[in-house]
Amino acid sequence: xxxxxxRCTVCEAPSRAISVHSQSGEVPDCPNSWSTVWTGYxxxxxxxxxxxxxxxxxxSPGACLENLRTNPVLECDSxxxxxxxxxxxxxxxxxxxxxxxxxxxTPAQKLENDAIKNNISRCRVCRKLEPLS
Numbered sequence: 001x002x003x004x005x006x007r008c009t010v011c012e013a014p015s016r017a018i019s020v021h022s023q024s025g026e027v028p029d030c031p032n033s034w035s036t037v038w039t040g041y042x043x044x045x046x047x048x049x050x051x052x053x054x055x056x057x058x059x060s061p062g063a064c065l066e067n068l069r070t071n072p073v074l075e076c077d078s079x080x081x082x083x084x085x086x087x088x089x090x091x092x093x094x095x096x097x098x099x100x101x102x103x104x105x106t107p108a109q110k111l112e113n114d115a116i117k118n119n120i121s122r123c124r125v126c127r128k129l130e131p132l133s
Contacts, residue, residue, distance in 0.1 A: 013127065015127050015128035015129070015130065016127065016128055017037055017061045017125055017126065017127045018034075018059050018060075018061070018125070018126055018127075019042075019058065019059060019060060019061050019062075019063050019064035019123050019124065019125045019126075020123060020124055020126060021042045021058060021063075021064070021093055021121050021122070021123045022095070022121055022122050022123065023042075023093060023094070023095055023096050023121045024095045024096065024097070024098075024121065024122065025095050025118060025122060026122060027039045027122045027123070027124055028122065028123065028124055029124070030124060030126035031126065033128065033129050033130065034126040034127060034128055034129060035126065035127055035129055036124055036125070036126060037061070037125040037126060037127050038064070038066050038124070038125050039064075039066070039122065039123065039124045039125075040064040040065045040066040040067070040068075040122070040123055040124075040125070041064070041065055041067075041068040041092065041117075041120045041121070041122060041123065042058070042063060042064060042092060042093035042120060042121035042122065042123045043062075043063055043064070043065045043090070043091075043092055043093075044058070044063065044091040044092060044093055045090075045091050046088060046089060046090045046091065047088060047089045055091070058093070061125045063093075063123070064123035064124065064125045068116065068117055068120060092120045092121070093120070093121040093123075094119055094120065094121060095118075095119055095120060095121045095122070
């Protein structure tokens, strides 16, 4: 199971980091006086076993996952049993083609294989070049 669980480190940074999203297949640019930390795919949140779940602000770096995995959340219980549950749902920011920006939304659809990458918004995590004062 260790190979399936990511590890993270919380670091103090000299400036804040934000994520910016394109709602298209193009990776957006950082604002002026900000630099790139990483690029990825726009992740909104998930539900887990029992109907609970979580999400975060789209401006959070956690909303931009470097690698696109259709089920990025592994749920573990208090007995040490971990797995992906059939009823888990993951929510991604969908890309919108320019011609369809002001049209009624299309019904939800299940995307598979290459269609997934082509329909998920791209994002970039940026950090301010000047330290916070």
